[in-house]
Amino acid sequence: MPRSKTIELGHGSGGVLTRELIRDVFLKTFDNPALAPLMDSALVEAAGGELAFTTDAYVVKPLVFPGGDIGKLAVCGTVNDLAVVGARPLALSCAMIVREGIEIELVEQMTRSMQAAAADAGVPIVAGDTKVVERTSCDGLFVTTAGLGAVDAANRPGGAIRDGDAVIVSGTIGEHGTAVLVAREGLKVTSPVVSDCAALNGLVETLRPFFGRIRIMRDPTRGGLATALNEFVEQSDVGLVLREAAIPVSDGVGAICELLGLDPLYLANEGKLVLVCDAGVVGEVLGALRSHPLGARAAVIGAATSKYPAKVCLETAVGGLRLVDMLVTDQLPRIC
Amino acid sequence: MPRSKTIELGHGSGGVLTRELIRDVFLKTFDNPALAPLMDSALVEAAGGELAFTTDAYVVKPLVFPGGDIGKLAVCGTVNDLAVVGARPLALSCAMIVREGIEIELVEQMTRSMQAAAADAGVPIVAGDTKVVERTSCDGLFVTTAGLGAVDAANRPGGAIRDGDAVIVSGTIGEHGTAVLVAREGLKVTSPVVSDCAALNGLVETLRPFFGRIRIMRDPTRGGLATALNEFVEQSDVGLVLREAAIPVSDGVGAICELLGLDPLYLANEGKLVLVCDAGVVGEVLGALRSHPLGARAAVIGAATSKYPAKVCLETAVGGLRLVDMLVTDQLPRIC
Numbered sequence: 001m002p003r004s005k006t007i008e009l010g011h012g013s014g015g016v017l018t019r020e021l022i023r024d025v026f027l028k029t030f031d032n033p034a035l036a037p038l039m040d041s042a043l044v045e046a047a048g049g050e051l052a053f054t055t056d057a058y059v060v061k062p063l064v065f066p067g068g069d070i071g072k073l074a075v076c077g078t079v080n081d082l083a084v085v086g087a088r089p090l091a092l093s094c095a096m097i098v099r100e101g102i103e104i105e106l107v108e109q110m111t112r113s114m115q116a117a118a119a120d121a122g123v124p125i126v127a128g129d130t131k132v133v134e135r136t137s138c139d140g141l142f143v144t145t146a147g148l149g150a151v152d153a154a155n156r157p158g159g160a161i162r163d164g165d166a167v168i169v170s171g172t173i174g175e176h177g178t179a180v181l182v183a184r185e186g187l188k189v190t191s192p193v194v195s196d197c198a199a200l201n202g203l204v205e206t207l208r209p210f211f212g213r214i215r216i217m218r219d220p221t222r223g224g225l226a227t228a229l230n231e232f233v234e235q236s237d238v239g240l241v242l243r244e245a246a247i248p249v250s251d252g253v254g255a256i257c258e259l260l261g262l263d264p265l266y267l268a269n270e271g272k273l274v275l276v277c278d279a280g281v282v283g284e285v286l287g288a289l290r291s292h293p294l295g296a297r298a299a300v301i302g303a304a305t306s307k308y309p310a311k312v313c314l315e316t317a318v319g320g321l322r323l324v325d326m327l328v329t330d331q332l333p334r335i336c
Numbered sequence: 337m338p339r340s341k342t343i344e345l346g347h348g349s350g351g352v353l354t355r356e357l358i359r360d361v362f363l364k365t366f367d368n369p370a371l372a373p374l375m376d377s378a379l380v381e382a383a384g385g386e387l388a389f390t391t392d393a394y395v396v397k398p399l400v401f402p403g404g405d406i407g408k409l410a411v412c413g414t415v416n417d418l419a420v421v422g423a424r425p426l427a428l429s430c431a432m433i434v435r436e437g438i439e440i441e442l443v444e445q446m447t448r449s450m451q452a453a454a455a456d457a458g459v460p461i462v463a464g465d466t467k468v469v470e471r472t473s474c475d476g477l478f479v480t481t482a483g484l485g486a487v488d489a490a491n492r493p494g495g496a497i498r499d500g501d502a503v504i505v506s507g508t509i510g511e512h513g514t515a516v517l518v519a520r521e522g523l524k525v526t527s528p529v530v531s532d533c534a535a536l537n538g539l540v541e542t543l544r545p546f547f548g549r550i551r552i553m554r555d556p557t558r559g560g561l562a563t564a565l566n567e568f569v570e571q572s573d574v575g576l577v578l579r580e581a582a583i584p585v586s587d588g589v590g591a592i593c594e595l596l597g598l599d600p601l602y603l604a605n606e607g608k609l610v611l612v613c614d615a616g617v618v619g620e621v622l623g624a625l626r627s628h629p630l631g632a633r634a635a636v637i638g639a640a641t642s643k644y645p646a647k648v649c650l651e652t653a654v655g656g657l658r659l660v661d662m663l664v665t666d667q668l669p670r671i672c
Contacts, residue, residue: 336467
């Protein structure tokens with residue numbers, strides 16, 4: 001497939017086009033060992049130990065949706081990128097690009113929302129910047145957050161995924177993507193779906209005693225669970241087999257997916273954790289997750305297998321096995 | 337003056353409107369001791385010592401201008417925000433918001449430019465994110481960088497400005513603002529003006545032995561030298577008197593300012609340092625600055641005085657004294 005010469009919406013999807021852009025442009029050019037692993041946060045050596053450092057731009061449309069808004073999302077997303085590498089968040093920054101003519105009250109509302117989410121996660125917002133562009137140059141408000149976290153180099157998740165390892169998700173999937181879609185399109189739905197947008201650092205803390213036996217964690221945002229799991233095994237000599245019946249999906253998300261022909265595996269989450277751990281600690285990890293309100297519906301959804309290296313497969317409810325590939329582009333643009 | 341209910345371009349100018357937005361919205365809401373000093377970088381306590389953390393969004397128009405482009409600017413600007421608090425830059429992040437339909441080659445060009453500037457400053461770009469928005473939702477490319485630096489808490493600039501302290505600038509002022517203006521408006525000029533866009537961490541290193549006697553440093557970007565100096569003395573019981581004849585202005589900038597009625601004191605710089613230091617180290621500080629190519633034209637441009645508390649005044653070339661106030665809005669929008 002010849003590479004596109006222009007940027008498409010799919011380059012922001014988190015799918016294959018995004019990966020190509022990252023690989024062919026950013027990784028190639030910025031080439032350095034801290035960036036290369038493409039983790040949710042980079043690990044940086046500093047005098048007193050290891051730091052985690054991450055950034056994300058937010059362009060979600062609409063700015064406000066059931067369960068959150070761009071401000072809450074920007075804080076939670078960056079806190080989560082720190083948490084999933086095992087870091088304790090220390091500080092956040094916030095850069096806003098605002099369109100001329102939008103109401104200052106809306107900026108204040110998003111700022112209050114950021115502060116509430118940051119206070120909830122126990123992280124201060126210590127640095128910021130604001131730029132204003134002309135009416136025709138931006139939708140309204142874009143927010144970019146960066147985050148700084150402290151890592152205990154002696155106790156953080158990591159290590160190759162092995163045959164028999166368990167795949168665990170912290171709860172029902174696809175709520176964020178669905179909630180944004182419903183809000184954007186003004187769909188009338190009988191069971192309202194609310195974004196799961198939440199800071200996961202508290203939930204991750206419950207897992208700290210088991211970090212040594214957790215291979216990898218992620219918050220499956222753009223591209224959903226399917227994309228995160230594909231990235232887990234991308235260059236691995238094992239693959240993952242998921243059991244469809246074990247994957248928690250709420251009735252509301254299930255109904256909308258059926259109606260619109262969407263696959264919840266690819267829908268964004270903003271308050272869920274997916275991880276692969278040693279099968280020997282499954283009970284402890286599940287117990288820890290379920291001890292926290294954000295992990296109440298945690299479930300084992302599959303296992304690693306050497307039978308399908310670098311692949312993610314799904315045992316369907318009717319007993320078939322299908323490949324869960326990465327999408328080239330996304331089902332929904334601008335969900336975060 | 338009643339506060340505007342909507343965002344104006346002036347809210348992004350770095351002038352009085354920006355200060356109001358920061359004070360009334362961001363500071364009020366994000367209230368915390370690391371943000372409150374409104375320094376170029378926040379200081380964050382970590383296990384091994386003090387860290388500097390900063391962010392800036394870049395929306396400059398045009399994307400490429402004489403002497404630089406948005407990529408170089410985004411790297412240099414963030415490195416400079418770290419450097420002026422006395423931090424050694426450790427790592428940068430880069431979040432891009434890209435418009436659907438722009439050429440990937442342009443994204444690559446900006447990425448290469450970021451990498452060249454980062455390599456030049458000796459700082460790796462370790463984390464990134466890319467979002468794509470529809471054709472009508474963004475001008476082309478916005479870049480937000482964040483930066484992480486190491487601070488030696490025992491040796492960094494700081495302390496109240498005192499009567500008799502010297503004001504020093506590292507070279508000619510107003511080049512960046514002028515270069516962007518000329519490029520944007522397609523002005524025909526006889527002496528071309530090139531942006532001074534440069535990373536200042538090397539220049540700042542020459543000053544490290546004198547940090548203890550430097551009260552404050554800044555890279556005077558949006559709002560120019562006048563705004564930076566007003567911020568220096570905003571709540572001080574001393575003021576600053578500048579000597580117009582001592583302020584270095586290149587012929588090219590001087591000519592364009594005269595032609596268009598602009599004041600170089602308010603034009604943005606992206607590779608200049610302005611500082612206030614103890615009068616007893618003026619010789620050493622000037623010598624250190626001049627030992628570095630970026631400080632070759634460093635000059636003492638004024639002094640602190642208890643005669644005009646919290647004010648910045650200018651002794652004009654013809655012997656008058658005028659107030660150099662902060663502008664409410666800016667001469668030029670979107671210069672960074």
